[in-house]
Amino acid sequence: MPAPNQITVSQLNRLIGTPDCPILVDVCIDEDFEGDAFLIPGSFRHPFNDIEGLADRLRDKRAVIICQKGKKLSQGVVAYLQHEGISAEALEGGMFAWRDAGLPRIPHGALPPRDAKGRTIWVTRLRPKIDRIACPWLIRRFVDPSAVFLYVTAQEVDGVAERFNATPFDIDGVFWSHRGDRCTFDTMIEEFKLETEALNRFAAIVRGADTDRHDISPQCAGLMAASLGLSRMYRDDLAQLEAGLLLYDAFYRWCRDASDETHDWPGSRSAK
Structure with missing residues (x-):
């Protein structure tokens, strides 16, 4: 069972493609992302340390925060967003768990x-x-x-x-x-x-x-x-x-x- 501030890969996968899908934010550091430049469908990149800018974008919305392993970056961003009154969860296991589950990932280079x-x-x-x-x-x-x-x-x-x-x-x-x-x-x-x-x-x-x-x-x-x-x-x-x-x-x-x-x-x- 995931922690209260997390969502599992299977739970998120059921939401993607539906109107109920949360806003998906990839906060991987550039070095990690460049080594594996893919995005979970529907997600966008945002610097993990720009909490104020991200909070403004997510106001009154539900969000899932994604980092490489679902550890310090995503959980820290989630905690900050919750402090700002924003409903947010971290993806359990991060991008690695999504990739290892064999689920679709969008090549970043394919995006306009x-x-x-x-x-x-x-x-x-x-x-x-x-x-x-x-x-x-x-x-x-x-x-x-x-x-x-x-x-x-x-x-x-x-x-x-x-x-x-x-x-x-x-x-x-x-x-x-x-x-x-x-x-x-x-x-x-x-x-x-x-x-x-x-x-x-x-x-x-x-x-x-x-x-x-x-x-x-x-x-x-x-x-x-x-x-x-x-x-x-x-x-x-x-x-x-x-x-x-x-x-x-x-x-x-x-x-x-x-x-x-x-x-x-x-x-x-x-x-x-």
């Missing part, structure tokens, strides 16, 4: 640059349907919960990317886009090293819906129908994205926890 507020900035075409909602969902849930998404006319994506130091995605000729018969969602899962049974199952559904190959999975047509419905309900692309996050949360939880469950009607009842 962050702005002055520590956010990644992404830009794509207006009027999203499948990939341009699926990819922001993946980024918000597994890469950068604070990510900013800019939806602009197709001909202005490159210019906006250059002027605003944003990363373009899901357009022709950029790194974060379709590759062969696979969609941008697949590309992001591959490049961020997020392959899990649940995300791979979800990727097949997104791929089939996005490329009109509904034979890939029975759920493809349902995702397409729901996505087209959302696009008719919302004129504002960011409002559509916020609504779409809930839809993708539901599909992900089905992929992770409920794909073997069935339902019938009427329910079981005594024979007359």
